[in-house]
């Protein structure tokens with residue numbers, strides 16, 4: 001027994017960590033192939049990184065909420081197993097790098113002791129559920145969405161419905177109809193809504209996403225009662241699991257399925273799945289956020305620049321007399337030592353909770369007004385008082401070439417250069433939250449460049465026989481005055497060293513021609529993309545030597561794209577698939593023993609499909625979606641008489657769960673059918689081998 005495991009009281013978590021440890025050993029001994037191991041470790045937050053032989057660990061921070069003690073636990077593992085530096089992400093996770101694979105189970109165990117998990121931080125699962133950093137505090141919000149966000153992420157953690165989908169699924173909660181949680185770019189965006197009768201509910205947006213083919217989310221429901229949220233989400237996930245593309249990774253996100261099936265068909269499928277829920281759903285009750293009192297209230301004279309700091313970084317909460325303090329973290333990168341000092345100094349004056357924001361910053365909620373000066377002084381003395389929280393000067397950037405395999409040109413150094421340019425030349429942007437800059441190292445858009453006023457993604461261009469680091473410029477993304485979202489339009493590609501000058505040109509033009517109170521997104525729509533294409537032409541040319549050297553580098557640029565961590569690829573060996581089918585069935589049998597009938601049924605469902613896929617792969621048949629597998633199996637094996645399911649067809653057999661009931665009797669019968677089917681598959685494959 002590994003000693004660190006004893007610190008964990010939850011047997012399910014214990015098993016998870018032991019399982020990761022066991023699989024690492026099997027992998028090292030060559031008994032587990034690389035692709036299977038990769039999909040397992042990704043679903044446990046263990047990623048590869050640009051530097052070989054070490055791992056990036058993604059620590060899940062649901063809704064970005066942390067107590068100081070949880071944050072300290074993260075800092076401790078970061079010191080012990082990583083480099084003492086961490087990164088706040090645009091999805092409110094915390095990432096640490098350069099971790100040895102063998103250390104990951106112990107690291108995970110230490111985090112779990114503080115109720116922090118790695119489970120389903122990556123992989124084809126429901127990823128970290130994010131929320132507006134102001135959820136529960138926002139004066140504009142109709143009610144606090146956090147209890148539902150909490151219930152939703154817990155409900156889907158380890159839930160069989162979403163362990164091996166075709167692709168990841170991202171959910172966000174906004175605090176108000178202003179979509180403060182960026183639902184527009186999520187697979188599912190949840191916004192609080194109150195109907196005419198005064199009942200609490202949610203507006204649901206679906207099928208948004210960024211990446212190479214960005215799509216804004218569309219309204220699925222203007223209002224559903226709060227207790228429908230989790231059942232509808234379960235139904236959507238089941239539809240995605242069954243009909244979503246699995247083979248072509250670049251077409252596998254939910255947005256592509258939605259684009260093919262459309263809203264009406266999705267609603268019909270949801271209704272069909274809703275008729276057979278997996279079991280009881282959590283009962284969530286409405287509760288408003290109540291700030292806890294700080295241990296100390298200490299009134300001191302306001303530090304120099306206090307009013308400016310309040311204007312640029314402090315937001316009034318809906319709880320009277322309480323304020324949320326924004327703390328800018330440039331690039332989302334920080335050190336453990338500085339953070340520990342900060343938490344220790346702030347602890348007496350705060351509620352000892354903190355939030356990670358989608359802008360890669362931190363937010364300190366619940367500061368009472370009398371403590372604002374002392375909090376300001378602490379931030380200033382410890383060097384955390386940069387002005388302009390979530391403002392025009394607060395540039396968002398993915399880690400890019402620093403650590404990511406897929407990055408093309410540098411995003412982080414450029415981000416720092418742009419922040420300095422703005423702070424010096426456009427300081428008024430520190431108070432402007434309607435203009436923003438976001439940078440990604442490649443078109444995957446982890447830095448959310450598509451929703452920025454001025455967005456950039458890494459690229460390269462050939463000039464005079466050599467390759468130059470470049471940035472694709474997108475302009476005009478963001479929220480318009482009427483509340484609608486625009487995604488940025490691709491304008492042109494520039495040498496990356498010309499980006500600061502291009503930004504200057506765009507801003508000067510905007511400030512000269514903007515109508516009173518016109519947002520940048522509205523201005524862009526008025527003048528059009530051709531206008532910006534012409535405006536930026538002056539920055540395209542150039543062949544000076546410096547243009548061939550990327551930001552932060554001293555040598556000539558060499559594009560070096562590694563292989564991305566592909567959460568979707570599992571090697572399609574027939575025996576591996578059959579083994580996986582058995583593993584799924586075992587999980588189903590275990591769920592039966594524990595009386596989880598709905599889970600047992602879903603595992604048995606997935607087991608049959610995995611088994612059928614094994615045979616189809618052997619025949620070279622298409623297995624892009626679960627729905628394809630059902631149809632192909634009937635065509636290739638049932639119509640030819642090789643298999644004769646009692647239900648008449650394999651599809652009818654597998655989908656019989658939809659007409660079933662969530663009872664022991666039905667689950668027993670369904671699991672038995674699955675078991676008999678897998679036995680028959682084994683007989684079939686061994687006969688085929690023998691002949």
Ligand code: HEM
Pocket residue numbers: 047048049056088089090091095170185208209210211212213253397398399404405406444445446447448564565
């Ligand atoms: C190991 C490094 C990473 C890889 C290989 C990776 C890969 C990807 C890919 C392929 C996409 C496009 C999704 C699609 O269209 O299907 C994407 C989107 C995204 N990623 Fe990453 N990512 C990495 C790190 C990060 C980091 C560090 C962050 C946060 C700072 C992040 C946040 C996001 C966000 C916000 C999106 C856009 C939203 C969406 O459509 O899903 N990713 N990532």
Ligand code: SF4
Pocket residue numbers: 398399400401404405406407408440441442443444445446447
């Ligand atoms: S945008 Fe590209 S470079 Fe940046 S983290 Fe995502 S995959 Fe890596």
